Amino acid sequence: MPRKGFPRKSDDVLDTVQKYSTENPKETPFVNNRPKAFLKRHPTLIPRNSERVTKANASIAECDIKKWFQEIRNHLTSENHLDIVQxxxxxxxxxxxxxxxxxTTARILAAKGDKNVYAVQQRNPTESVxxxxxxxxxxxxxxxxxxxxxxxLSRCE
Incomplete structure (x- = not known):
């Protein structure tokens, strides 16, 4: 899920475990430091800070970029301006x-070795440069x- 922009937080895992435990009653010896113990049992997961990316940018694929470059090349060729790229x-x-x-960043769970871990923003930031x-x-x-x-700016009257 992190590769698609919807990473899981530690709280998500705890909520899922709690829901499962409630729906399937069983003697469970839960103690403090559950997230640490969970990560110890699952060494392929590590806590990471996610990078924020807009939904539009998250949906761009390599084929879209190659198509765009081909369209530019075709346009420059048709206008006899291909020399520009040289x-x-x-x-x-x-x-x-x-x-x-x-x-704001949140610690999320990701597979070890993942280079980029994204969290798609649900709304635009209010103040930015x-x-x-x-x-x-x-x-x-x-x-x-x-x-x-x-x-x-308020209007002058």
Whole structure:
């Protein structure tokens, strides 16, 4: 589930065990430190902090990216501008990152060795700053773009 953006927290496991125990009465010697004992019995799971990713970004597949690049190549070919991709001064990459004013992360359970563990955000963060970084293929940095949260200004009367 973490690979799909829906990680399990320790509380989720405890709730599931409690529900199972309630529905299937049995003498169970539960003691303190249950999450630690559970993790000891399941060495393939480790607690991790999840990375937040929007639902839109979580649904992008490799084939979507390859299709986009093919469409760009087709367009440049049809316009007789394919030479653009041969000049590193004319090829740019941009990426944005958001900084939340009130970041929250939760410890979740993930398989050992998982590089990225995501939690899909259910709603947009209320206060954040977004920074867009742009670089050309020859290593030149363009000025960064900084976006701050929307501020409503009252009307002058």
């Amino acid at each position: 000049d590193p001064r004319r090829v740019f990459n941009a990426d944005e990152t958001g900084f939340q004013a009130y970041p 977004t920074v867009l970084f742009t670089f050309s293929a020859d290593g030149i940095t363009s000025p960064s773009l900084i976006l701050v949260s929307r501020v409503s």
